[in-house]
Amino acid sequence: MQETAVEIPAHATGSVGDWVAPATMQALVKSRAAPGAELREVAVPEVGAQDVLIRVLAASICGTDLHIYLWDPWAQGRFHPPMVFGHEFCGEVVAAGEDVKHVRVGDYVAAESHVVCNACYECRHGLQHICRSVEIIGVDRPGAFAEFVAIPEQNAWVTDRRFPPEIATIQEPMGNAVHTALSAPLAGSTVTVFGAGPIGLFAVPIARASGARKVIVVEPSTYRLDLARRVGAEVAIDPASQPVVETILAETGGEGTDVVLEMSGNARAIGQALRALRHGGYVSLLGIPSGAVEVDLADGVIFKGATVQGIAGRRMFETWYQTRGFLEMGMDLRPIITHRLPLRDFARAFELVSSAQSGKVVLFPNDPGE
Amino acid sequence: MQETAVEIPAHATGSVGDWVAPATMQALVKSRAAPGAELREVAVPEVGAQDVLIRVLAASICGTDLHIYLWDPWAQGRFHPPMVFGHEFCGEVVAAGEDVKHVRVGDYVAAESHVVCNACYECRHGLQHICRSVEIIGVDRPGAFAEFVAIPEQNAWVTDRRFPPEIATIQEPMGNAVHTALSAPLAGSTVTVFGAGPIGLFAVPIARASGARKVIVVEPSTYRLDLARRVGAEVAIDPASQPVVETILAETGGEGTDVVLEMSGNARAIGQALRALRHGGYVSLLGIPSGAVEVDLADGVIFKGATVQGIAGRRMFETWYQTRGFLEMGMDLRPIITHRLPLRDFARAFELVSSAQSGKVVLFPNDPGE
């Protein structure tokens, strides 16, 4: 992004030194085990000794939030109402617990949504992103669709104020895309992204900036295919009207794609991905299928000598540094942020997310104005 | 293997300098598109400019040979009778084409069975083992269940004569096990091998010698489970009588296995493997499923951040050097070679292979016999 084009909202630079926490706040609460959510006044979260309290400046909506909102089977098995949800956000630190060491009141921060134990095998191997005792903000503990949220200091990612809240908040899902993309060797490679939801869209400029020779996107929504082209996809395939595997092979000189970034979770897409993959190619799986998937392991993985990598979360915090690097390089992700709404318009926001007529949708819980 | 225990057969050391090729030889020919094969007299192969002719001292039987012998659907689609089959072998070089540069008449050699093009994308990336124009000896061109076989010089692997023919010949399938095992980080790891056919059995001492902390084997044949224990498996699980996933979890302190070496191609085993896998674990797939497999990618691969690697053939020739290294270290694989037969007893040999009452079965085409 061009620095001159960035407008820092006034509330992002205000002094917070003499700030006193209010007793209550407006928050979007998943109040019952049923579809929907309601905006209501709840207590401002308490701040533990190792926690920071953040005034939320922006909170973007993830597919997971939609599952919770719609109350699908996954949400029914995982989420325990009543609780505030939302886990992609940024804001200002307005209070800090007594053991907080590095983050300071007044810092402008985004957040890693995985609260990890620091003690399990994975955490002690530099693999906190797959901590087996993970708690996710807004899923397992109160979230950020609210004026305030409390998180462990460890989860706060201090961000440069030249990046406006709508960019700061999307560092978390952009991090998913960075983690997925950089798990395969990209320089000089052809890269095919299956699924052009926000994370798939983020992956397009990330792959290009990392040396991908050509980026191909497969996505059934015309709206999103257009977005994909706008952010750099050279080939945009609509699986409803174009032969996916044949087109990818034609676009790669018959070799197949070097790298697949699977962001759709769609069983059919996974099958196409493996058929269109080059021998010795790489598949990074981020999209979550809703059930078991029939996979042709023999021809798709074994004979090809393929490498399939499951991707969860973001590496803590390698991915955050890389994400910051891409932003500092001037990567402009604003075309992917298609809608910006005050928190009170959450119903319309969730409608937009559930349609495929949006990129990333960002809510502003502290937006003063109507 | 202990060097003192090795008996070098007389024919392995004889002079070959004044040798004249006979016109015909005994060979096991897959003569018709039907089950079975027949031993008959055929022409000795011609030797191309870049080829060497090998007098076969031992030829071991692979599962692929059984598919051809039984004439299963895979064989029907790939193999074109009449042709000699067999692709695991060793012998002496008795003649060399005019452009042969490094291998010499008299050399004792084993063979890489993949004849590669040296020109495709994969071959030009150090990935000859997944050459897209590969021809396999004994499958796509005449094989080694015969007194003589001709192969490109590039495929001949000069072997130290202190290793007897039954060991020299199994370098090829042992190489599959080495390639599979060394595709994951083994030092300090728990390793679970699914399927204790010959390659799975080879993988046990290879994993142990590479630093595996504990090797677990899952295999339904009691005969093969016993063999697995003999070559170093600490835990041997019979899936018919023991809960596979629970036992692996118990044996790994509840963490799950660090590494899976999948040698069975069995869909149920693959499911168990993914459930028993540690977060961040590695799965190397060598066994070929007979059809598409239902895989729980979400819980088994994605949320775990697992790495799944398809394994084909042997790296040319990293794997061969590593295999040689293990043999030179004194790894004793003879317990896995359960049957040694002259070529004329091929029918009994294939019966043994099709039962699970054998490890590796080796044929001797030039056995002076009774």
Next chain:
Amino acid sequence: MQETAVEIPAHATGSVGDWVAPATMQALVKSRAAPGAELREVAVPEVGAQDVLIRVLAASICGTDLHIYLWDPWAQGRFHPPMVFGHEFCGEVVAAGEDVKHVRVGDYVAAESHVVCNACYECRHGLQHICRSVEIIGVDRPGAFAEFVAIPEQNAWVTDRRFPPEIATIQEPMGNAVHTALSAPLAGSTVTVFGAGPIGLFAVPIARASGARKVIVVEPSTYRLDLARRVGAEVAIDPASQPVVETILAETGGEGTDVVLEMSGNARAIGQALRALRHGGYVSLLGIPSGAVEVDLADGVIFKGATVQGIAGRRMFETWYQTRGFLEMGMDLRPIITHRLPLRDFARAFELVSSAQSGKVVLFPNDPGE
């Protein structure tokens, strides 16, 4: 590069099917063990069974050629006059030996300059670029500062005709830069290039296109620092007037540079590189020091947990594919090609190379000229 801007010279597209080789050709011969070289008429090279004969359309000058021309101690120990030199080139295949399989007469090709044995440990490990029996074209066997050159088919890299000869020829040194740069993780990294000769200059856009967050160049020539800025260096440090280590630290927020690409071979630069390196950083060494170098291994490598990678040649042919990928992405290296001269102006060309007042200098042996 923009395709519309490329001019294909007429002689690059002419039919060669009915071509008859002349007996002699003009060539730049290093005729005596003394400085200089002379243009004279010599026999056109013979074409071996596995060779192709190339009509040279462009041949660029490497630092190695300057060593040979100036007859420095290295050249005196390695080069055996009289012989044609020159090893960066491209041209048209005008004849092919009888065993040539994949390259065809009429193909437009560049050349890998390392002729390898295909049989040593390194060659059999996918490491042909460090073959211990390597012969270098134009150093150990006749080279390309001539109208024609014969090379093994294996060394010919078929190139798309949309890239003009001056670009096709520099794929070889650009490959050095690609190999060096891609040996370290670049995405999101700060990268410092020491030495802005042609290879260092190539490395700047390569690093940027591979995700480098910031590229810093250290180089004493003002001419070359300007070129470095033109091709994308954000920071250009003149070590004569600026404190190198301090500037790099300041430009990296005090962390140090993530990656060093050492293209200078200068002992002082190597010391600065290690002091300016981040903990856990990567150093790729391509520049050849003229003697042993004093290195602070304790503070510069060990305590930092640094990785130092020696870089020789280009990976055969991973690097060539990656190089092609960058060109296909539209990377424009023409600003780095500062001088284009007919072969007969070789004396002036070598003067330009020995000054630091040039980037890459390209000769045209078949230039129809005035």
Next chain:
Amino acid sequence: MQETAVEIPAHATGSVGDWVAPATMQALVKSRAAPGAELREVAVPEVGAQDVLIRVLAASICGTDLHIYLWDPWAQGRFHPPMVFGHEFCGEVVAAGEDVKHVRVGDYVAAESHVVCNACYECRHGLQHICRSVEIIGVDRPGAFAEFVAIPEQNAWVTDRRFPPEIATIQEPMGNAVHTALSAPLAGSTVTVFGAGPIGLFAVPIARASGARKVIVVEPSTYRLDLARRVGAEVAIDPASQPVVETILAETGGEGTDVVLEMSGNARAIGQALRALRHGGYVSLLGIPSGAVEVDLADGVIFKGATVQGIAGRRMFETWYQTRGFLEMGMDLRPIITHRLPLRDFARAFELVSSAQSGKVVLFPNDPGE
């Protein structure tokens, strides 16, 4: 080690639940900026909120301790007397701060000696072992040559009681050897260890257990060469009487060694290592040279395409898990522990360490004594 051979000292299993800390303890104090140290009564350390207090059961002596004891230039620049030193140890947790979450009173623990910040770039990249704000126990904060030591919970490594204190304490230096060895690919490789001090000696069985085909040791002390042979070195070279490079080349069939583990810090050894290295080989540097070293980067690193890796500390905590794995496999390191002494015999212990007539020397601060 064989479990049956392990004797658990009575004091390692005593109940500690009702324990009350004494006010003072015996400790080896570096009391003045001069050679030597003195045993005296000092206050038992205070236990911070995130700390555990450990009753020291064994504390082994590292080369760093000798530097401090002898008060060499490095120690003069880093260590601030008066302070207790010693950083390799194990013991029982006798008290825990209020924020301690995972370690419990009564646990038997060894210790990672690097106290890290958890907040710097390196710590947030899974590279805590090269934390730029590291404090080393016994160097930068009070150490373990004492009856008690307090350390952060994060640094305590819970150990199985079947490993006696002399083994538990050496997990820290053994970890250096594990980290160094496993930084290179070992399976099937020839490995040369330069320097057979305790860490070099540990590296011998570690390399063998990780698949090294042959382990060569270079060491001037006859005493230590004998130890190296006892723990598995097949070739033991005395550089005073044998040509180092030629012997290594002869032992590797002229190829050179695949891997060098440099544990000596000796400039001459480093030169020999690079000359004896195979093309494409790996060098892991752990030994700290006392000053800058002249290195032939051209022939030793660049033309060879070598990888040189600086090694500091132990990966936190991958290395500790791997170390535990080797111990659980039954690796017996007791031959390397040559001397066991009560803490009061520290003077003799340091004499032993400064001679080359010892392997690892272990002190017992809580030894009930005679």
